[in-house]
Amino acid sequence: MRSFLLAILCGLAELVCSVATAAPRHGIAMHGEPALPADFPHFPYVNPDAPKGGRIDYAVQGSFDSLNPLIVQGDAARGLFDQAFGNTVFDTLLMRSRDEAFTLYPLLAESVETDEERTFVEFTLDSRARFSDGTPVTPEDVIFTMELLRDxxxxxxxxWIKSVATMEKVGDRGVRFTFGETADRETPLLLALLPILPKHATDAATFDRSSLKPLVASGPYLVDKVRPGELVVLKRRPDYWAKDIPSKIGFDNYDEIRINYIRDENTMFESFKKGMVDVYPESDTARWASGYDFPAATDGRVVKEAFRSRLPSGMYSFVMNTRRAVFRDRAVRAALAGLFDFEWANQNLFSNAYTRTKSFFDGSELSSYGHPASEAERALLAPFPDAVLPEVLAGTWAPPRSDGTGRDRAFLKKGFDALKAAGYEMKDAVLYGPDGRPLTFEILLNGKSGEALGVAWQRTLEKLGIQVSIRSVDSAQYLQRQQTYDFDVILQSYTASLSPGGEQFGRWGSAARDTEGTFNFAGVADPAVDAMLDAVVKARSREDFIAAVRALDRVLLSGSYVVPLYHQPEQWIARWTHIRHPDATPLYGYQLPTWWRAD
Known part of the structure; x- marks a missing residue:
């Protein structure tokens, strides 16, 4: 009887704890607790007194033929649901703070509730939330949207949505999602970052077809004008329902936002010099050093600024498509990656402005470089003894270095010896594989951007009899070939955050390998990678999370799927001085949606 009573008491205690944990909150963090209190007035990196008005002109390279950024078909216009320019047209259930690793605060939902295990999440909608046509945002709209996006x-x-087992309305303003076995601790946050569409104004039958008809949503801007492939004009809504809630104070400051599409980078910069574009994020080191000598820059109407974020570097790289026979052997990929002469390229192309990237999370606590694998990492990796190279496990691996002359024989010999060990041999100045075929591949580029890097790699490989061609295509063709994995090698920048999670499945997960439109450009399908991805999204403590990310980093580096290139720790941007920004720089660096016009 005593044991029975103790069991009941323990069960009641567990229930009470669960109920206490599963209470409505003003925010939710991936790990730990939200940094801001429930009564926070605004995010710490905005200017709450930023003036409203005027217009800003952005420029992006390429073209577009769709106003739906949520589907695969078509090339959607930038600036509608956009990490750089903001979610101008579409509101989400919660809003992300860019001053914390991964924490969300109220937007369409005024509160969020989940349990310790995160087996469910419940959102309570703000009673003030309205779509742009004036109708209230309802639980029925949320469920409709989730089902539509799922399909x-x-x-x-x-x-993300297929991990939901059930969706149900709770009361007048609540929506509850109960998760199935495929969900993880990140799932509630991911659902909260999806846009919500009105059931009464969204055509489900044609939703997945590319269209230039604007979708009805609840964001601060409406699509006002469209010139396909050239221009999108957004007008700020004076009746925007959320303009005074804490999460949106200091945002959405322009009356008009213009997204100008320009075919190439040089023309974009010329447009900026002439004042046709207001801000110019810079990535060209030579231009940053000496290209800002035009009148508006010399007389102070244009200023250059460098912002320092506290983020991982990400991975700017050549990506080798392992769906192609030439790249199926890891040893061959590693040898080719080791033959990119960074020291020569950095000196001759970039005035030594960059640092070689040694990790997918370089420069942060998530990087495996310089850190021997911990016991926790080794436990995660134990079922896959061949997945990580010894030097990567020790944290000492780095890409091969040359003397920077472009004629380093030892550098070339190291790469050639690695290819010989993989069964390749030189005949008549051509490198042949074990199958008797020449080692040859094509680098596919989006326009002329990256051509100098491609030529630099090509120049080194040709010395070993490796035939490399470079093909530059327009943005529409590039996007089509990228989405269908119709390439040998592409140049890709994998961004990184301090809270990598579900997006990594789309980049590296086996399930994404054969699904068109994912970011698994390398064609990775490795049980070790899948296991590390699972560990990343299931980690609860920051310590376990760091161990899982470092283990993932080690497996990816050992797989030699990419040719690591370079990064620089600062964000460069030039602006006309009538565009202003807050004094504070958040964890993620400058945030264009918080800037304003001051003339």
Missing amino acids: KARPLYQR
């Missing part, structure tokens, strides 16, 4: 949106969004 017809991009594969990444589909995967």
Whole structure:
């Protein structure tokens, strides 16, 4: 009897603890607690007194033929649902603070509730929330949207929602999602970052077809004008329902936002010099050093600024498509990656402005470089004894270095010896593989951007009899070939955050390998990678999370799927001085949606 009573008491205690944990909150963090209190007045990196008005002109390279950024078909216009320019047209259930690793605060939902295990999440909608046509945002709209995106949106969004077992309305303003076995601790946050569409104004039957008809949503801007492939004009809504809630104070300061599409980078910069574009994020080191000598820059009407974020570097790289026979051997990939002469390129192309990237999370606590694998990492990796190279496990691996002359024979010999060990041999100045075929591949580029890097790699490989061609295509053709994995090698920048999670499945997960439209450009399908991805999203403590990310980093580096290139720790941007920004720089660096016009 005593044991029975103790069991009941323990069960009641567990229930009470669960109920206490599963209470409505003003925010939710991936690890730990939100940094801001429930009564926070605004995010710490905005200017709450920023003036409203005027217009800003942005420029992006390429073209567009769709106003739906949520589907695979078509090339969607930038600036509608956009990490750089903001979610101008579409509101989400919660809003991300860019001054914390991964924490969300109220937007369409005024509160969020989940339990310790995160087996469910419940959102309570703000009673003030309205779509742009004036109708209230309802639980029915949320459920409709989730079902629609689950069935017809991009594969990444589909995967997030397919982890939901049930969706149900709770009371007048609540929506509860109960998760199935495929969900993880990040899932509630990912659902909260999806846009909500009105059931009464969204055509589900044609949703997955590319269209230039604007979708009805609840964000601060409306699409006002469209010139396909050239221009999108957004007008700020004076009746925007959330303009005074804490999460949106200091945002959405322009009356008009213009997204100008320009075919190439040089023309974009010329447009900026002439005042046709207001801000110019810079990535060209030579231009940053000496290209700002035009009148507006010399007389102070244009200023250059460098912002320092506290983020991982990400991975700017050549990506080798392992779906192609030439790249199926890891040893061959490693040898080719080791033959990119960074020291020569950095000196001759970039005035030594960059640092070689040694990790997918370089420069942060998530990087495996310089850190021997911990016991926790070794435990995660134990089922896959061949997945990580010894030098990567020790934290000492780095890409091969040359003397920077472009004629380093030892550098070339190291790469050639690695290829010989993989069964390749030189005949008549051509390198042949074990199958008797020449080692040859094509680098596919989006326009002329990256051509100098491609030529630099090509120049080194040709010395070993490796035939490399470079093909530059327009943005529409590039996007089509990228989405269908119709390439040998592409140049890709994998961004990184301090809270990598579900997006990594789309980049490296086996399930994404054969699904068109994902970011698994390398064609990775490795049980060790899948296991590390699972460990990343299931980690609860920061310590376990760091161990899982470092283990993932080690497996990816050992797989030699990419040719690591370089990074620089600062964000460069030039602006006309009538565009202003807050004094504070958040964890993620400058945030364009918080800037304003002051003339």
